[in-house]
Amino acid sequence: MSSSTPDNPRPAVSRHQPGLLRETLAWLDLKPGLVVVDGTVGAGGHSQHILSRIGPTGTLIGLDRDPMMLNLAGAKVRGDNVHLVHSSYARLPQVLESLGRTRVDRVLLDLGLSSDQLSDARRGFGFEADGDLDLRFDITQGQPAWQLLETIDEADLERILKDYGEEHFSGAIARHIVRTRSARPIRTAQDLTAAVSAAIPERFLRDARKHPATRVFQALRIAVNRELDQLESLLSEGLSATLAPGGRAVVISFHSLEDRLVKTAFQDEKRWQNLTSKPVQASAAEERLNPRARTAKLRAAQRTEPAPRTAP
Ligand SMILES: C[S@@+](CC[C@H](N)C(=O)[O-])C[C@H]1O[C@@H](n2cnc3c(N)ncnc32)[C@H](O)[C@@H]1O
Structure with missing residues (x-):
């Protein structure tokens, strides 16, 4: 893997704790020699344990949309049998083709955001970040969140906040952003946090168990990364087409629509x-040690054998 550059920043060490680790490894049912795809390799938290179980005869293919995360993963998972690829998991069939493979034995997806991305103030994922409100996993593709907020219709913004964030005050927040954005552009995470706080009634701000802007950040992140489209695209065809019969898929999701x-x-x-x-x-x-795991839901499935051909 290449080393860190200003365009490809890398925090010194990963602070992400892999969620549902024991359960993930059990459901993946790993053995030496298997070919495993970690479609959201992140900092390699799950992958390093996968690699030790599949051994030198196995192959690990790790994908991530974020080059910074691939750099972090490269520090933990390496070897002739490791391929780290900058790609969305939605392009898994094409990635496998480029590696000269068609089928794999296991696929893991651990969806959403890594704690390393959250803590990088330049990306805008954290509520108090003072860098641009970007929220993209892959900054080479699509539109940053601050740009979306400059032009989006009030009705579209309300729908995003409601559908992807299940935000109770989606209408009030969308209205406030659209009314005030020409006077006070929303350029940073701090600007967005202030706009959300200004739109939500005071007593709900005081009562909130979560940070009041949690759902808004989540909704905008899902929108700019088209996260549900990526998942739907892989589930519709690519996942079952690339898993060998008897192969397993394990998916950890953090959002009811994904689940x-x-x-x-x-x-x-x-x-x-x-x-x-x-x-x-x-x-x-685990919930006590890793609060992020509270909303994690893991599902596993095994690829069925194709039905035997019937004689003509
Ligand atoms: C929760 S983290 C994964 C953490 C990892 N399992 C670990 O233990 O270090 C999710 C990762 O998925 C990546 N990601 C999100 N959507 C993706 C997509 N469509 N394709 C590939 N990677 C994606 C994010 O950039 C992030 O690094």
């Missing part, structure tokens, strides 16, 4: 044997 997409896909009995009728969630002990 619903995964649940529905794994119910397709022509392609999948659903292994988790209910989502697996973090133990109370």
Whole structure:
């Protein structure tokens, strides 16, 4: 992997704790020699344990949309049998083709945001970040959130906040942003946090158990990265097409819309044997140590054997 550059910043060490680690490894059912894709390799937290279980005869293919995360992963997972690729998991079939492979034995997706991205003030993921409100995983593609907020219609913004953030005050926040943006542009995370606080009634700000801007940041991040489209695209075809019969997929999601997409896909009995009728969630002990794990839902499925051909 290349080293850090100003365009490709790298925090010194990862602070991300892989969620549902024990459960993920158990459901992946790893053995030496397997070919495993970690479609959201992040800082390599899950991947380093996967690599030690598949051993030198196995192959690990790690994808991430964020070059900074690939740099971090490169410090933890390396070797002749490791391929780290800058790509969305939605392009998994094309990535495999470029590596001269068509089928793999396991695929892991651990969706959403890494704590390393959250703590990088230049990306705008944290509420108090003073860098541009970007919110993209891959800054070479798409539109940063601050630009979206400059031009988006009030109705479209309200829908994003409601659908992707389940934000109770979506209408008031969208209205406030659209009314005030020419006088006070929303350029940084701090600007967005201030705009949300100004739009929400005072007593709800005081009562909030989460930071009042949590849902708004989540909604805008999902929108600028088209996160649901990426997941839908892989689930519709690429995932089942690239897994060998008997191969397994494990998906950890943090949003009810993502979890619903995964649940529905794994119910397709022509392609999948659903292994988790209910989502697996973090133990109370893990939730105490890693609050991010509280909303994690893991689902696993096994690729079914293709039906035998019937004689003409
Ligand atoms: C929760 S983190 C993964 C953490 C990782 N499992 C670990 O233990 O270090 C999610 C990662 O997925 C990446 N990501 C999000 N959407 C992606 C996509 N469509 N394709 C590839 N990577 C994506 C993010 O950049 C982030 O690094």
